[in-house]
Every structure is written in structure tokens, then in C-alpha cells.
Amino acid sequence: MKKILMITLFSVFMMGCKTNTATQLDFKTEVALKGNWVITAVSYPGSEYIKVTSFDIADSQCFVGSAWKFVSNNNKGQMALTKAGCPSFSSAITWLVNKDGNFVMKLIDAGEKAKKVREGYVLKLANQSENSFQLVDRITVGGSMADVVYQFQKTN
Numbered sequence: 001m002k003k004i005l006m007i008t009l010f011s012v013f014m015m016g017c018k019t020n021t022a023t024q025l026d027f028k029t030e031v032a033l034k035g036n037w038v039i040t041a042v043s044y045p046g047s048e049y050i051k052v053t054s055f056d057i058a059d060s061q062c063f064v065g066s067a068w069k070f071v072s073n074n075n076k077g078q079m080a081l082t083k084a085g086c087p088s089f090s091s092a093i094t095w096l097v098n099k100d101g102n103f104v105m106k107l108i109d110a111g112e113k114a115k116k117v118r119e120g121y122v123l124k125l126a127n128q129s130e131n132s133f134q135l136v137d138r139i140t141v142g143g144s145m146a147d148v149v150y151q152f153q154k155t156n
Contacts, residue, residue, distance in 0.1 A: 024099040027072075032128065033097070034072040039063050041151040050141060052148055055107065055121060060148060062086030068152065070095060079107075101125050103135055123150075130154070 042060045044052060052060040062083050069078045080090035092108040106120035123135040126149075137148040 026097045026099050029097045029125065029128065030072045030075070033070045033133070035070065036155045037068045037070065037152045038155050039066050039068070039150050040153045042148065044148040045146050046141060052139060054148070057081070057089055058087050063150065097125055
């Protein structure tokens, strides 16, 4: 009996440790992001003087008007740039929101599996409401840290 109790306690302890080290998701926040969104503004200090390339795709201002779709039950989605004078770009995405309030996203090329993509982006989720939210990216500008804020608005 003592041996069974020790094995049970050890198993509970090991499961507890594994749970603590795994990324914990914020399902409630993910469900709230479900739907179609558009970026209405991109702002950061010094934006009138410097250009920022967002997500290694295009100038940050090219993301104003971009369409985003988030599907919460499978953490997939789509994003597309369509602004005149900017590169045309669209991509499937995988995404999640963790318990730390971070929005984690990978861009997925056609025919590629998300688990094969090793690089992605981590942004802070902020000011979330039913119809809007912000993603905040920390960048280095001239040796100082600055926030690039992407303002999202729900479209339907």
C-alpha cells in the first residue's frame, strides 16, 4: 500500500511539474479574438522619421487596412495586405494567446505545416474590448526600446 501511495504521489508531482513548464493558453481571450479584423492604425515614436518593417514583410504603414481572420477553435487564420503602393501579400497563420498576455503568431507558406515553421512573432496583447484590441511589438531604435502598436478593429 505504501509503495502504491508513493508511486501515485510521484506521478501527481511529475504531472504537476509538466503542467507548470508547458505553455498555458488563455482560451477565453482566444475566443474573444475570433472573427474578422482590420488594422486601423500603426503607431510608434518617431514614425514620421523612421520606417519599421513589420513581420519581415513590408513597411509598418502598409499594414493599415490589412485584413485578419482569427479562428479560435483551431488557432488558425489568415492575413492579407492590400494597401495601394505596398506589396501585395497574404498568408495563412497559426496563433495563440498565452496566460502571460502574449500573442504568438507564425506565418505559414502554402503547402507548409505549422509544426515545421521554427520562427514566429511574439507581441503583447493590450486594451482588448469586444470590438478592438492592440498588438504591441517591442523594437530597438537607436539603442532604445520602442513600442510599435497595431490597432485592430472588428469588421463583423
